[in-house]
Structure formats: structure tokens, C-alpha cells
Amino acid sequence: MFDTLFERNFIPWKFYPKRAVFEPGRDGTYRGPRKEITKLTLVLKKPDPETLLRPLAGSVDESYELALNTDGTATIAANSTIGLVRGLTTMTQLFFKHSDGQVYTKLAPVKIFDAPKFPHRGLNMDVSRSYYPVKDIKRQIDALGYTKFNRLHLHITDSQSWPLVIPDLPWLTWKGAYQYDMIYTPTDISDIQYYAALHGISVVIETDMPGHTTSIGYGYPNLITAFEEDDWATYAAQPPSGTLKLNSQEVFVFLEKLWNDLLPRLKPLSAYYHTGGDEVNKNAYRFDETVNSSDPAVLQPYMQSFVNFNHDAVRHAGMVPIVWEEMLLEWNLTLGRDVVVQTWQSSAAVQQVVAKGHKALVGNYNFWYLDCGQGQWIDFPPDSSEGFWPYADYCSPRKNWRLIYSLDPLDGIPANQTHLVIGGEAHIWGEQTDAVNVDRMVWPRAAAVAEVLWSGAKDAEGRNRSQVEASPRLAEMRERLVTRGVGSEPVHMPYCTMEDKGCIW
Template structure:
């Protein structure tokens, strides 16, 4: 990374832009941005200009009797415009929404940066302001056909941004998604003035940027606790603002089945915690579309054959070892136990019906489908009347058959399968060359996955499990309580942002195989997380993960990225998230961000 600091350090402590661009040069000239300034977009053979008023009027008003003359949200406006269930947004629509979102961020979801200046700081005087005169947005190439649902590495997300001292702005990219990333960076150059208005103190600016990894995501478990569509949209907003591009939805598990399957309605009717805690087919289509609109691919996971006991509430004949008590830990990782029977024609018929319903509704919005495969307990099959064995020699070929039939149907639907690492490394299955293997247990596992020639997703639980460190959610009988005191969870301690930031997804992988590591995900399992605390559980630790996945874990000199350099920028990113309605936790108190290096141990001038 190339970086030039052109003014005294204490004049401005944070240096904007998260995640860190590949090259970033800036000065110290203050420029202002007017709400009337148009965004001139050149692409697909035409030029269009957008102002705030355009977006107030532009196709976002409903004409229904129930809402006559009332303005709906831009998100709702875009939902109305799409062809439900069958069509992802076009690149044009993605850019239109990105321009709207950029203006909304700069003028209505911004913050006064007092926390990043010393106490005697004086704001620039708007009366003396020089205003940005033009914003030019240009796509240099036509989008690939599947711009909204790309396979990893098939879309160029790079961009260039220039802001001259005279107030001319240009954002260029080779794809619509690159334009989205450039507009996100553009918003991070600006701050709110306490008297109103938006300005940047950093002109001139030259940025050239591209991601290190093509898969950069958050995995959220919505089965152990339910999160409303609005919660998920807010998470997607934050994810996209951190330039992440994958939202992995762990949508079903043993505890609940909250996803409506219209052809199998009892799955959610009986499997959800409550009849209203369900993602309807319309909700699901909206969520996928809203993700794609922001250059984020929603990846759906239906975990199996383990973690499926919620199916027993509607189809008990399909599940073995259901809710075994009291010694449930013999049969599963957490209650309620239950696994799909492994040699059952009824299970296969069920899966065919499930995939026939769900996969066509995923296909317009994603290139992937996740079939799970983690933590399958062999002892559960002792209770499976189609197997009655926990012998690996008996189970392994049946598991191979089970995965093969699932993946065959997934491929036939035009999707690429993803599995958890156990299917490859524990069950020793032969997986198709296209199958992506998601690792969670160790760096050694990542090395083994790529060593077998598979593409891998990293996410070591000792660094990127965001649920760790909250203590046990289980209760303990007095007869065993003492041996578990002080009741730490298995992955304690709490993984703070510095630990997350220190993780290198390529740390165990030889250089010759690093191209097989597509990227990774931070994981938010929800045993102790619900809508009340989800924002602070993910953010800004998720932002630390985002920078590693966008910028890489090493700097240009091959050193681990500096937490000293990152801390003020991450504190600033936290303020930007809060301004956008995300309840992200603070990084440091204002005293530290205002004073530069004083909140450090071992610092030497």
C-alpha cells in the first residue's frame, strides 16, 4: 500500500477509508459537497445525472390507495420494480441504488468527527468553502451476464477514485460492482459539519483499489434465534459498507426451521418457534434481491444430515435419535439431537421435494448453495432404523451416496455446492472438483483442503467466531457443576477486534496453493445472540475481518498489519456504522482517539 501523510498528525487523527485501499494519496485541502451536485454516470452508452431531488422523485412513490401520496423507502421502491423471485437486479439498478445510497450516507447518515481531533480543534468555516463541481462515474467495460450472482473471482471489483483540489471527482471501474465499491469509499471521505453540510478535509485524493480475496463474508445463524428481515437488511447494509460481498445465512438447524417452503408448508408451520417468526417466500426473495442490489451475494445454508431435528416436528419418520434425553451429548453437539436417516428412500423423496421448491428460488440471486455437513455424530445412526450402526465402514459409503444425490440436484439447478470441512476431512468423501469446502476448526484444516485440490473458505474459530467468550449457555446439574466452573464456553476467551485482525487466512497455506483460498467468513452463531445485541456482537469486529479479507493480512513489506494504524480508522468506521443505524461497539474512548498515541503501552517516539 502506498500512503502519504501530508499534514501534521494531530491536525487530523483518523485517515478515513475502511478497509484500507491498495494505494491512497491525499492532501489537506477542505472541499464541500452540495446536495445539488449531480452524479454523472457514463455507462452502457449513455450519461445520466442524479441529484438528491431526482432520488426523492425517482420511482419511489407508491400510487396505491392505502399509501396515496406517501413516499416509501428506496429499498421498497426497488423491490416493487423487480420481477419477484425470477430476476436479480441489473448492473444499472445496482449503480442507481448505490448513487442514491451514497448521497443518503453523506447528507443524512454522517457524523461530526470531534472524537478524532484534539480539544482545541476548530471546524472549517463553511462560508469560505470551495465546493465540488462535478462527480463523474464511468464504467470501462460491460458487465458479465451474472453480475449480481457471480462465482468467486469472476467479477472485477477494482476501482479508481480521484478528487482534485479544484473539486472534480471521477470514479472509474470495470464493473458495476466496482462502481459500488468506489462510491462506498467516496462517502468515507466526508464528514458532517456541526452547522450543517458535508465536507472532506483530505483533497486532493487519489485511490486505486482492489480486494485481496474474492469471498468476503459474514455467516449469521438465524435458526437458534430469529432475526427480522429488517435486522437482516441492517446487517447487509453494514456488511456492504465494509466492502464485504457474501452474506451466508445459516437458516435452519435443530432448534427451528424458520424458512417457508411452500410445497412443504408444515416445515415452517411446525418447525418455527412461532407462526410469525418465519421468512416467507416473499421475505426470502426480498432479502436475496436486497443483498444483490448492494453487490452482496446471499448464500443459503440448509445444514444436513446433522442439525436437522427441527424437521422431526413435521416429519418425525425422517429423523433418527430425535431429542434423546438425558444423555443427549452422546448423539449431538447440542440439544435437541436429531439427524436425517442415512439410508431412507423417504428421506431422499423429501430432499427431492425440498430442493425442487427452494433451489429455483435461490438460482436468480446466487451461484452457490450450502449443504452444511458439520458435526455429524456417528452414534446417532445407532438409533437409525435404516442403518443401526455407528461403524465408519458402514456409514461412509452411505454418507457418500447422501452427499452425491444432494450435490447432483444442486448442480442440475445451476448452483455450486458448499460444504463444511468435516465432509472432506472427517468423512473422507470424494467431492466434485467444483465443491467449495468451508473450514472452521484450524489453519491445518485449510492447508489440508487446498492440499486435496479444493477451493477453501477460511474462518478459524479461535479468531473469527464472534460468539466466543460469553460463557456457557448450558445449565449444569450440581453433581457436575464444579468440574465446569467458571463456566467458560469451548472457544473462550472473547475474540476482540485485535485478535480477529491478527488472523491471516493464508498463514498455513503454501504459496503455490494460495490461489485456492477464495477468502473467508466471520461467524455469528446465535445461542446467545438475538436482535437486541446482534449489532454489537458483529460490529466492528466484523469490520476488522473485512479489512483482512479486502486488504490482506500483510502490508507491502510483508509485515502483519499494524493495530496502531488500524485503531483510529476502525474507531472512525464504528462512528460511520452508528450513523447508519448500526449499534456497533466502541473501539476506544474519545480521550484516546483525540490524543493520538497516548493510549499505548511500549510506545517510543
């Protein structure tokens, strides 16, 4: 906290008129003794739950009360240690840096009661298509904690690479990682989990399957069908093609080794495990000798058995499964009531998921995909590029923060089903994002998601939250992130916060 206040704080000149004298004491009007905070009291009102470090959604109370008094005392009270962390974070955001090196606030006295609208508030970070050193993941964790997210979802394997070290299956990384040192060891994963826990964040690991698994085939080729077919677009969502076989005994032996090695290591600091399930191309199973069909009616029972096997292993490890929406809505699988379904295609998908009685995560790609608008990453030969110009990506255009802020996670959800929408995630996929540009791709737009998930999309009168009011808050948060070493983009030019009328239409 003291490091944030005194070392990672900023002088807020951008939020006052040009050349204004805005700092206390600079205009000569304040002549009394300087009032200082002499006492900060933290009150934990009840014992922490046993699940504090691996919480299920809603199992830990993150609310807090903060009082900053003119007599120099401050109190933060909460029902959990994580609530105290959220309160301490807010307290640092009440203060600004003074040009004399001190810090100050003009808000005292102030009393705040704050609590999140949704218990799952996350960022999905693809660390498979592009590799991120652990230090760069930790920088995102620091920013997530400062904006009161509480989940980091690591999409850690995909078709292009398998960087996750599984000691019982050594060929996964020896053959499947981009380079020998572009891997995440068990120590790395434990380090990431622990660092996140200190920020009140739980890590969710995802090994996507049965699709998006080509990288397994580099070390274990017998497990994969349609492996690196030249006509990849017929058999996969993107190159290279390759999918785990659905009815192979070798595949189930592989999965058993994977789960027995990985899940017990994750359990101490993770309550959820994501088994993937998106974009499975049925055509790939024409090459699968264990099913020999692309007929959905033939494949569906095999997919049911495949998912049942994985989810039983997750439950046996004491964790809760998460899947992508296709497993429920496209494959029509019967999923356990404990399974959380992550949606990404539409608000209608959220409605369908909760109508089936499942808990849902929101993440509509038309709003909360942070990598959109970068253009195509696939090359087109001259004789086949017609029709693709100007080479926009599938989810163009870029999702600006105002669009992001406009998504209501409860859009179209009946009042008696809103409790099933447990939150959502922003997504940063790795086709054109890596450690060099990830900060500007994620921040500060992800902070707009954070506010929607913490405060809800509606104000006290039930209206959409005002972007006119949100804009200066987001601009201020951007400055605070920059002081924390996060390369966050500007929200707008300084003029917009320095003038009374600002940049309002």
C-alpha cells in the first residue's frame, strides 16, 4: 500500500484546467496545520472461509466499508481478508501525488460501502499461441488486482503450442512447445497461482480439448486425427488442423496421466478447471478410425463419454469443471449441474445456457474480445485474395471501451435466472498479441469490463451507466496503471479532462 501511495502514484494535472493551481497549499489559501493520517485500522469482522484461496463464485464476501475521517483516522472493515484487500486498493485510489513528494486527498471525510455485482470477474489470457514470460503474466495480475478483477483464466494449450510441462508426459513440451525454454514448469504455475492469490485472484487453467489439440500430436501422434492436413480450413478453425480422437483407448490413457499429474498440483489454489470444448470440427473425425464418421448423431455419444471422463477426473480432484458453450448448445451434451458454461458468441447464448439451468460466464466476442480489429493474421496468395480485401479479421472492428462498457451481462435474462449469470471475462487471444504489446491491447479497456462486472451495467435508476461519467474515471485509472509499469493506452487527449465541457457531444 505504501509503495502504491508514495512510489506508484501520479500528479493529476490532466484533471484540472490549463495552468491551474490545483495542489493543496500552492495557492496560499490553506494556512492551517497539515492534517495527516495517523492511524489506519483494519477490521476483519468474521473468520475467513476455508475456501479463501480457492473460492467458488460467491463463496467469499469481497465487500468492504471504508471510512476516512478528518481527525486523521481511517478504518477499513470487511467480512474477509480479500474484502480488506479490495478496501486497501480503493484507499490508495483516493490519493494523488503532490509535487513536494507527499500524497494528499481532497475527499476526506468520506465513507464508502462497496460490493461486487458479479462474483466471477476475469481476464482470459491466451499464453499458448504466443508465449509470455512469467514476469509479464505477473504484470497483468498486478493490473487485474488493482482493477478488482478476481480471476485469471490461462488458456495455456492450443493447436500451435503446448507450453505446459507435464512430467508424466514429457513429450508434450519437448515436441509441442515453440522452444525448449518457452514452457511453464510446475514451479512456474505454482508461482503464478501464489502471486495471484496475494492479489485476491484465483487462477483458472484451461487445456482446450478435444479440438485445438494439434500440438499434442508432435509428441504423441497416435492420439490425433486430421493431423496437419494441407486443407486445414476443412478440418479446423485455424491452422494447423488436428483433433484428439474420440474413442481411442490410447487417448483415455493419456488423459488419465494428464489429470493425475496436473490436477492435484493445481487444487490448493484453484477451485475450477477449464476443459475447453470450443470449435470442434466434425469433419476431422472422417480420419478417426475409432469413429469413422462426421455425422453429429454418430459423434455425439462419443463426445458425451469424452467430456464425462474429463469432468469426472476434475471432480475427483476436488475441482469444478468449466466448458465452452458449444458443448452444451451445439453438441447438446448432458452436463453436470456443477458445470459452468463459458459463452462467447452472443447474449442469446447466455440466455440459452441459463434456461438449461447452468451457471454462465459472459464474454460476447462482439463486445469483450480485446484482440479484434488487428486485421487478418493469415496470408492470402494473389490468386485467392479476392474477396478478403481489406483483410479484416473475423471479429473486426476493434472493440472500443465505450462499446465494451455498453454490454449488460444480464441482457435478456429473466429475473428468476439472473443468479445463474455468475460473471464474465474479457478475452485477449494470442494470434497477434505477445509480451511486447499485451499491455496496450488489454488496458485500459479491460478496466471498463471490470467496472461493469463490479458495479453492474445499470445505475441506481436502472439506466445504462453514463460514459460521460465513466470517461474521467477510466482516464484516471489509466494514469494509475501507467505508474504501476503497465503500458496502458490513453483514453483521450488531456483537453477532454481539463476543460469544463470536456469532449461531450
